[in-house]
Amino acid sequence: MAKKSVASLQTGSKRLTKAIKMVKSPKTGAYIFVESIMSPEKVSDFLNKK
Secondary structure (H helix, E strand, O other): OOOEEEEEEEEOOEEEEEEEEEEEOOOOOOEEEEEEEEOHHHHHHHHHOO
16 A cells, blocks of 8 residues: 655746655565655656556
């Protein structure tokens, strides 16, 4: 199960979004958090990607 968190960031003229996804590690089975800052259009692709 993946946890989704999205926050909007504005810096100057660019609009950015920080997305945090919780992913289960295949080696240990523990959950890790993957963070990325990107444009709002790419958030769906990031959260759907495994």
